[in-house]
Amino acid sequence: MGDLLNFRxxxxxxxxxxxIEEFLGASNATAVRIExxxxxxxxxxxxxxxALVEVTFPAFxxxxxxxxxxxxxxxxxxxxxxxxxxxxxxxxxxxxxxGFDSFAPDKPLDPAVVETTLSRFTEVYxxxxxxxxxxxxxxxxxx
Amino acid sequence: xxxxxxxxLATGDVIWWTGEGWSRHIGxxxxxxxxxxxxxxxxxxxxxxxxxxxIDATQTEDGPLPAHxxxxxxxxxxxxxxxxxxxxxxxIVKA
Amino acid sequence: MxxxxxxxQAMVDARVEEFRDQARRRLAGEMTEDQFKPLRxxxxxxxxxxxxxxxxxxxxGTLSPRQLxxxxxxxxxxxxxxxxxxxxxxxxxxxIKLEDAADILAELATVEMHAIQTSGNCIRNISxxxxxxxxxxxxxxxxxxxxLLRQWSSFHPEFTYLPRKFKICVIxxxxxxxxxxxxxxxxxxxxxxxxxxxxxxxxxxxxxxxxVSPLIRDFVEEEELVSYLEACLRVYNRYGRRDNKFKARIxxxxxxxxxxxxxxxxxxxxxxxxxxxxxxxxxxxDRIRAFFAPPVYxxxxxxxxxxxxxxxxxxxxxxxxxxxxPGYAIANISLKPVGGIPGDATADQIxxxxxxxxxxxxxxxxxxxxxxxxxxxxxxxxxxxxxxxLDAAGLGTANIDMASDIIACPGLDYCxxxxxxxxxxxxxxxxxxxxxxxxxxxxxxxxxxxxNACGHHHAGHIGILGVDRKGTENYQLSxxxxxxxxxxxxxxxxxxxxxxxxVDAIExxxxxxxxxxxxxxxxxxxxxxxxxxxxxxxxxx
Numbered sequence: 026m027g028d029l030l031n032f033r034x035x036x037x038x039x040x041x042x043x044x045i046e047e048f049l050g051a052s053n054a055t056a057v058r059i060e061x062x063x064x065x066x067x068x069x070x071x072x073x074x075x076a077l078v079e080v081t082f083p084a085f086x087x088x089x090x091x092x093x094x095x096x097x098x099x100x101x102x103x104x105x106x107x108x109x110x111x112x113x114x115x116x117x118x119x120x121x122x123x124g125f126d127s128f129a130p131d132k133p134l135d136p137a138v139v140e141t142t143l144s145r146f147t148e149v150y151x152x153x154x155x156x157x158x159x160x161x162x163x164x165x166x167x168x
Numbered sequence: 169x170x171x172x173x174x175x176x177l178a179t180g181d182v183i184w185w186t187g188e189g190w191s192r193h194i195g196x197x198x199x200x201x202x203x204x205x206x207x208x209x210x211x212x213x214x215x216x217x218x219x220x221x222x223i224d225a226t227q228t229e230d231g232p233l234p235a236h237x238x239x240x241x242x243x244x245x246x247x248x249x250x251x252x253x254x255x256x257x258x259x260i261v262k263a
Numbered sequence: 264m265x266x267x268x269x270x271x272q273a274m275v276d277a278r279v280e281e282f283r284d285q286a287r288r289r290l291a292g293e294m295t296e297d298q299f300k301p302l303r304x305x306x307x308x309x310x311x312x313x314x315x316x317x318x319x320x321x322x323x324g325t326l327s328p329r330q331l332x333x334x335x336x337x338x339x340x341x342x343x344x345x346x347x348x349x350x351x352x353x354x355x356x357x358x359i360k361l362e363d364a365a366d367i368l369a370e371l372a373t374v375e376m377h378a379i380q381t382s383g384n385c386i387r388n389i390s391x392x393x394x395x396x397x398x399x400x401x402x403x404x405x406x407x408x409x410x411l412l413r414q415w416s417s418f419h420p421e422f423t424y425l426p427r428k429f430k431i432c433v434i435x436x437x438x439x440x441x442x443x444x445x446x447x448x449x450x451x452x453x454x455x456x457x458x459x460x461x462x463x464x465x466x467x468x469x470x471x472x473x474x475v476s477p478l479i480r481d482f483v484e485e486e487e488l489v490s491y492l493e494a495c496l497r498v499y500n501r502y503g504r505r506d507n508k509f510k511a512r513i514x515x516x517x518x519x520x521x522x523x524x525x526x527x528x529x530x531x532x533x534x535x536x537x538x539x540x541x542x543x544x545x546x547x548x549d550r551i552r553a554f555f556a557p558p559v560y561x562x563x564x565x566x567x568x569x570x571x572x573x574x575x576x577x578x579x580x581x582x583x584x585x586x587x588x589p590g591y592a593i594a595n596i597s598l599k600p601v602g603g604i605p606g607d608a609t610a611d612q613i614x615x616x617x618x619x620x621x622x623x624x625x626x627x628x629x630x631x632x633x634x635x636x637x638x639x640x641x642x643x644x645x646x647x648x649x650x651x652x653l654d655a656a657g658l659g660t661a662n663i664d665m666a667s668d669i670i671a672c673p674g675l676d677y678c679x680x681x682x683x684x685x686x687x688x689x690x691x692x693x694x695x696x697x698x699x700x701x702x703x704x705x706x707x708x709x710x711x712x713x714x715n716a717c718g719h720h721h722a723g724h725i726g727i728l729g730v731d732r733k734g735t736e737n738y739q740l741s742x743x744x745x746x747x748x749x750x751x752x753x754x755x756x757x758x759x760x761x762x763x764x765x766v767d768a769i770e771x772x773x774x775x776x777x778x779x780x781x782x783x784x785x786x787x788x789x790x791x792x793x794x795x796x797x798x799x800x801x802x803x804x
Contacts, residue, residue: 086301086384088424092501095421099539115285115302122420141284146277148270150414152541160270160414161543164550178290178362180314215292219310236734238675242312246676248604248686252343
């Protein structure tokens with residue numbers, strides 16, 4: 026397991042995430058894990074008691090986790106949102122745009138390559154959950 | 169016979185295992201026997217070949233002849249552009 | 264046509280540097296092929312039979328002379344002097360080196376071109392009607408919408424690792440010249456109560472399970488289209504199958520859920536999407552639309568065309584289409600010379616088309632999904648001179664929509680996915696039918712070298728599918744497909760044929776048509792009227 030990459034202000038949550046099923050049962054857990062086929066919306070009624078959501082990527086080519094992440098952020102989740110598993114440096118930018126703020130890749134990432142990758146695109150075409158102004162907003166001075 | 173083939177990583181050229189290295193000409197290809205998997209694993213890891221695999225072929229007077237039409241076309245070039253042929257001696261369609 | 268502003272340019276430039284770094288890391292062994300492959304595919308770079316192939320995007324099939332000259336330069340400098348136009352109106356170069364790819368992309372970026380998302384499990388090049396802006400039957404030019412959606416879909420944060428490829432087409436006419444109903448999402452722009460919006464179709468596709476897309480929503484307002492499409496894509500990203508590559512397209516999801524349920528899920532997601540402020544303001548579409556304003560047409564032009572040269576008259580009848588502006592015409596350039604390679608053009612021919620585009624067509628050229636080119640703004644008075652120049656360069660074949668205007672994928676001559684060659688079959692058919700095609704009339708023959716159906720064989724009046732039959736090439740014949748507004752999937756006739764056998768079989772089918780047709784019927788019409796049985800009888804005896 027590679028080192029945890031943290032983009033939050035403050036520490037990452039150390040608690041081991043439980044499955045959605047366990048979380049929705051009688052559980053005191055504040056950290057929950059979403060697998061690719063699972064429905065992130067099951068967590069929406071409980072966002073106020075969640076400090077960490079870990080979204081797993083068994084294969085980087087399975088993009089369901091991006092939808093899970095955006096759904097959570099769109100609904101106001103402000104806790105730690107972690108992408109774990111087959112996370113490669115080339116996916117980081119879109120993962121950040123989708124709301125992920127920490128990463129637990131299977132293989133460690135080169136910090137220099139991470140830095141270059143994340144700063145390469147200075148503009149974005151779409152409005153997403155990361156607060157960046159899309160190009161169309163800049164063109165027409167929309168906030 | 170078993171030939172080892174793949175593409176050169178940087179150029180994409182079709183290449184054939186010669187026993188010592190990789191050649192763009194199927195005439196240089198050798199029978200890899202049972203060692204194909206081992207050789208390919210080593211050569212892929214060293215990036216001396218990409219997208220490699222093992223094929224069946226028969227030895228003929230004009231050199232090794234792949235069993236499958238796809239590899240015959242890989243060895244010779246597009247049949248509709250003989251001006252771009254690498255090797256015109258390979259029969260494409262089974263007699 | 265659209266011109267990049269500094270934002271658009273920054274995006275393609277950053278993408279070039281991103282790919283340059285990714286290729287460097289692959290060559291240095293910092294990435295495995297499994298890690299690199301999806302990334303290079305999203306920059307249009309395939310590893311094909313003989314070399315890497317680069318698929319360059321031609322957004323909504325529109326090119327400027329400057330762009331064409333750059334493509335000719337790339338063909339000469341980095342490839343073997345020719346390119347291939349595809350059924351998604353893109354252009355492919357077959358002999359590319361990975362070590363040159365980033366430089367090629369950098370050169371393309373200097374003329375506002377790229378290879379972004381022309382492959383991979385992401386939203387692909389958005390196609391449109393080749394007569395956009397000049398057809399009398401369109402309600403508006405669909406290309407501004409296509410450009411808006413190009414930007415929306417490029418580097419999308421959520422939809423970059425979809426279950427499978429995703430193809431979108433936008434048209435604005437009830438006459439479908441772009442095979443819209445065979446796309447994952449097809450938009451038909453329509454006018455309702457004085458407002459323009461889209462009829463949204465979803466779940467079309469060719470390939471292993473061909474399907475004509477059903478209508479998902481009758482009308483989506485212009486101001487909501489991005490929000491609605493985002494909903495369509497999110498439902499697909501979350502629920503499209505990922506267990507089986509051949510069941511992963513959205514057509515399978517729509518089919519398995521049923522249209523009602525897919526529609527319901529999209530509506531639910533759409534209600535949510537509407538609240539997120541992701542839709543660009545109408546000012547953005549207006550800004551883009553300004554680039555597609557009609558040119559300043561000359562007025563008082565002659566409508567007369569001298570038909571006394573019979574070869575020119577034939578080309579006029581077959582390749583030239585009525586323009587919405589008096590005094591002008593739309594000229595099709597056939598890339599299907601009899602015995603040639605369908606869709607291929609040499610660097611010299613590409614340069615010539617650039618030149619002709621400048622001198623005869625107000626600096627614009629189009630690509631069609633039938634692998635031909637179009638000069639959309641030709642003065643009628645110039646048609647003869649234009650034809651003479653085309654003819655001298657081997658670009659004057661008078662065969663649009665005729666038997667020799669065959670759509671053919673590259674097939675086993677070039678493609679590592681193919682089971683059989685397609686180009687030699689196309690050549691033999693063209694040669695056999697060249698002298699008879701006038702009598703036959705409109706006949707759309709489409710050939711695919713494998714089930715991926717890049718040659719659109721399911722949508723051919725006559726379709727041919729190459730298969731591998733115990734190591735030998737074999738060809739299945741189908742009849743009755745159509746990619747137009749009467750979209751239909753062809754029906755297989757029966758057992759397959761050898762390469763020569765399928766040409767003979769087609770001749771028997773067309774001979775039957777000639778004996779059975781009624782006044783005004785095309786091959787497709789006679790087939791639809793009399794059914795498969797008489798054709799099967801004629802083909803198999």
